[in-house]
Amino acid sequence: MSDDLNVKQDNNNGAMGRRALLGGSVVAVGAAALGGGLIGAAAASPATTTGAIGNEGALDSNLNNASxxxxxxxxxxxxxxxxxxxxxxxxxxxxxxxxxxxxxxxxxxxxxxxxxxxxxxxxxxxxxxxxxxxxxxxxxxxxxxxxxxxxxxxxxxxxxxxxxxxxxxxxxxxxxxxxxxxxxxxxxxxxxxxxxxxxxxxxxxxxxxxxxxxxxxxxxxxxxxxxxxxxxxxxx
CATH class of the missing domain: 2.60.120.10 (Jelly Rolls)
Known part of the structure; x- marks a missing residue:
């Protein structure tokens, strides 16, 4: 076990700190992956409008008003x-x-x-x-x-x-x-x-x-x- 990890364990009250450190790392990685996915999804999805669901911007008005x-x-x-x-x-x-x-x-x-x-x-x-x-x-x-x-x-x-x-x-x-x-x-x-x-x-x-x-x-x-x-x- 490295000195750096020992120091972090001491600062975080032993085993509990170790679990918190590990958990924090997992959460950080997961959040980054999820955040990237959400950012990608947001980039690929049309802006939210008050018109028809699933269509992009100007289409909403057209779909609701055209025959x-x-x-x-x-x-x-x-x-x-x-x-x-x-x-x-x-x-x-x-x-x-x-x-x-x-x-x-x-x-x-x-x-x-x-x-x-x-x-x-x-x-x-x-x-x-x-x-x-x-x-x-x-x-x-x-x-x-x-x-x-x-x-x-x-x-x-x-x-x-x-x-x-x-x-x-x-x-x-x-x-x-x-x-x-x-x-x-x-x-x-x-x-x-x-x-x-x-x-x-x-x-x-x-x-x-x-x-x-x-x-x-x-x-x-x-x-x-x-x-x-x-x-x-x-x-x-």
Whole structure:
């Protein structure tokens, strides 16, 4: 036992002082750890307000004052050759501002195709309202082979497309349209969080595409150079 500890024991009445010294050290260490955690939690937590719980500052007033009702089917449609979209996002449904949520109603005519694409910042949960959808979701390849999930989804089914996974769906029926409700964990409007296959191909030099596919550069001569979002198209 060190002289320093002996002195401290004498000054604190022997064993009781020893326990107090040890206990004080434990309390000091624990307090430091707890204090650090509380400081970190305080830094990560929004300031306390009188508005809705769990939301940051300016959101509180918005959540309490903005309308909670949106007439999705009354929204102006964005039309394409093959179908149309009706969207609900922070731009037209203010209560969604900062909430990381949006909804899109997707209608595909007979022969309609949702352009192959992926969302770099959001997952996608799709509910089949009516009709039948043929889906492809391309996953990763940790075991050396791509995990490509191909299936049909019918009325009442849910389909989940993970964030960043390449996917598409099309109307699988030749006798009726397809209606799908897609929910995203992003407040961005469709197609702002959408990277489609046409834009992807046009972002790469033709010689790089040729090398990747192992075919002549001339094979890509007819790929359209218009890189605006296609979103919905149809079988030709």
């Amino acid at each position: 909670h009702l949106f007439k999705l089917k009354a929204a102006a449609p964005t039309s394409f050759d093959g179908g149309y979209l009706q969207s609900s996002n922070e731009d037209n449904f203010p209560v969604l501002q900062g909430q990381k949520g949006s909804v899109v109603f997707i209608h595909l005519d007979v022969g309609g195709i949702r352009e192959p694409h992926w969302h770099p910042t959001a997952w996608e949960l799709n509910f089949i309202i009516s009709g039948t959808a043929k889906w492809t979701i391309l996953g990763t390849h940790p075991d050396g082979t791509y995990h490509n999930d191909v299936f049909e989804a019918e009325q009442g089914d849910l389909v989940f497309a993970p964030q960043g996974y390449f996917h598409y769906f099309e109307n699988a029926r030749a006798d009726r349209p397809l209606d799908v409700l897609a929910v995203f964990n992003t407040s961005a409007g469709e197609p702002n969080d959408d990277i489609g296959i046409v834009g992807t191909l046009n972002s790469l030099p033709r010689e790089v595409l040729a090398a990747s596919f192992g075919i002549p550069v001339s094979a890509f001569a007819n790929v359209p150079t218009d890189i605006k979002p296609v979103v919905i198209t149809r079988h030709r």
